[in-house]
Amino acid sequence: MRTLDTRPARYPTQAQAEAAARRLALRHPDRCRLREVGRSRAGRPLLLLSVDRGPRAALVVGGPHPNEPIGTAGALRLAEVLLDRPARPGLSWHLLLCLDPDGAALGAGWLDGPLTMGRHYEHFFRPSFEEQPELLPAPDSGRPPMPESRALTDLIDELRPFLQCSLHGVDFGGAFVQLTGPVPGLSERLARSAERAGLPLDLDCYDAIGWPSPAPGTYLMPEPGSGPQALPDEPELSTWSYAARYGAVTAVLEVPMWAVDAVGDARPHPAAAQAVGAAARALKARAEELSALLPYIPPRARDEHAPLLRTAEFNLAVGPGMADEWLERWPAQPLTVARVTTAGLVAARLPLRVASLLLRLLAGARGPGAQAARERARAVVSDSLDQLRHRFGARWVPVQEQLAHQTRAVLSTADLLL
CATH class of the missing domain: 3.40.630.10 (Zn peptidases)
Structure with a gap:
C-alpha cells in the first residue's frame, strides 16, 4: 500500500x-x-x-x-x-x-x-x-x-x-x-x-x-x-x-x-467474574442515579431538545439490561482481559454520555433541586472521565x-x- x-x-x-x-x-x-x-x-x-x-x-x-x-x-x-x-x-x-x-x-x-x-x-x-x-x-x-x-x-x-x-x-x-x-x-x-x-x-x-x-x-x-x-x-x-x-x-x-491498549490483550483475566460483576453493578447504580435527574428537566428543554432527551432515556433504558446479561451469562465462561476491559469501558462510557446530555438538558432548569441535579450530573461526568483517562489509560x-x-x-x- x-x-x-x-x-x-x-x-x-x-x-x-x-x-x-x-x-x-x-x-x-x-x-x-x-x-x-x-x-x-x-x-x-x-x-x-x-x-x-x-x-x-x-x-x-x-x-x-x-x-x-x-x-x-x-x-x-x-x-x-x-x-x-x-x-x-x-x-x-x-x-x-x-x-x-x-x-x-x-x-x-x-x-x-x-x-x-x-x-x-x-x-x-x-x-x-x-x-x-x-x-x-x-x-x-x-x-x-x-x-x-x-x-x-x-x-x-x-x-x-x-x-x-x-x-x-x-x-x-x-x-x-x-x-x-x-x-x-x-x-x-x-x-x-x-x-x-x-x-x-x-x-x-x-x-x-x-x-x-x-x-x-x-x-x-x-x-x-x-x-x-x-x-x-x-x-x-x-x-x-x-x-x-x-x-x-x-x-x-x-x-x-x-x-x-487492553482491548488487544487476549490473556485470560485473573479475576473476570469479580471485575465484570463490579462493572455491572456500577452501571446499574449509575443508571438509577441518573434516571432520578430526569424530572428536573424543564418542559421547554424537553420540547426544544427532544432528540437529546430521547437519547438519554434510551441509554438509561438499555444499560440495566446489559448489566443483567453480564451478571447472568459472562461469569460462567472464561473471559479475556479484552472482554473484561470492554465491559468496564461500557460501564464508564454509557453514564458519561447520559450525564453529558443531562447537563445540556438541565442548563435552564430552575427551582428546588435543579442545581443539585446539575452538580450530580457533573460529578458523574468528572468521575467517568477520570476512569477513562487513568484506570483505562485512554490515549488520543x-x-x-x-x-x-x-x-x-x-x-x-x-x-x-x-
Whole structure:
C-alpha cells in the first residue's frame, strides 16, 4: 500500500466538508462530480461525491453516527487520495459525505475548539437506535424508513455496488472491522495498518459479541437467527445487509479516537467474574442515579431538545439490561482481559454520555433541586472521565493517524475484492 498523506488534520465541520467537496469537483471536472441524493428529516442535503465512471461501483458512507466525525473526514481524505492516483479502469467510487447531517449539527460544537475528551462529551450527541439511518425498520413495525435511510437504499439500488464501506469510529477502544462476507487477506492488511497507526486491534468487541471472528479485529456478521448477536439485535435489518442483494460485501470500519491498549490483550483475566460483576453493578447504580435527574428537566428543554432527551432515556433504558446479561451469562465462561476491559469501558462510557446530555438538558432548569441535579450530573461526568483517562489509560489518536488507517482499510478491501 502507498504511504498516505499524514499532514496534521482536524475533523471538518459539515460546511467545511461540503466546501471541500465542491472544490474537488471544480478542480477535477474530468473525474469528479458532486450531486444531491436526498434530504434529511430537517431538510439538509445529502451530498454524494463521485470519482471516476467505471461500471464497478464502490460505495463509501461517511458520517453514519454524529459522534464519529472520522466518517466525513475519511470520505474526503479518500477522495483526495483517489484523485492523486491514476483512475483504475472499470472502477468508480461514490462517497456519501454524511448520512446523518441533522445529528452532526447537534454535536458540531466539539469541532470548533480543542479536541479534548471533556469537550467531546460537552457536545455529545448520538441518536437512539430507531433514529440511526443505517438501521432499517422491521417489516412489521409500521414505521417507514427515515428519509436518510431511503436515500441510501435508493443509492444502493442505483449503483449496485460490489463493495460498501461504512466509516465509523469508536470513542474508546481499538480498531476492528465487521463484514457481511469474508474478504481473504484483509485481516492481515488491517493488522499491519493498525500497527503503523499505533492502534490496538479490538479482540473482543462489544458490538460483535458472539459473532464469528476469523482473525483478531475481524468479525463476520452472522446469518439471521444463527446465534447470539450484540446490538443491533438484527443486523440483517440494516443498510449493511441491504447491499448484499447485489452481491456486495459491506465493511463496517472502526477506528478509535482514544485508544485503550487492553482491548488487544487476549490473556485470560485473573479475576473476570469479580471485575465484570463490579462493572455491572456500577452501571446499574449509575443508571438509577441518573434516571432520578430526569424530572428536573424543564418542559421547554424537553420540547426544544427532544432528540437529546430521547437519547438519554434510551441509554438509561438499555444499560440495566446489559448489566443483567453480564451478571447472568459472562461469569460462567472464561473471559479475556479484552472482554473484561470492554465491559468496564461500557460501564464508564454509557453514564458519561447520559450525564453529558443531562447537563445540556438541565442548563435552564430552575427551582428546588435543579442545581443539585446539575452538580450530580457533573460529578458523574468528572468521575467517568477520570476512569477513562487513568484506570483505562485512554490515549488520543491523532486525527491524521485515524484517517490514514481508515483510508488504508477502504483501499485494501476494494483491492482484495477486485
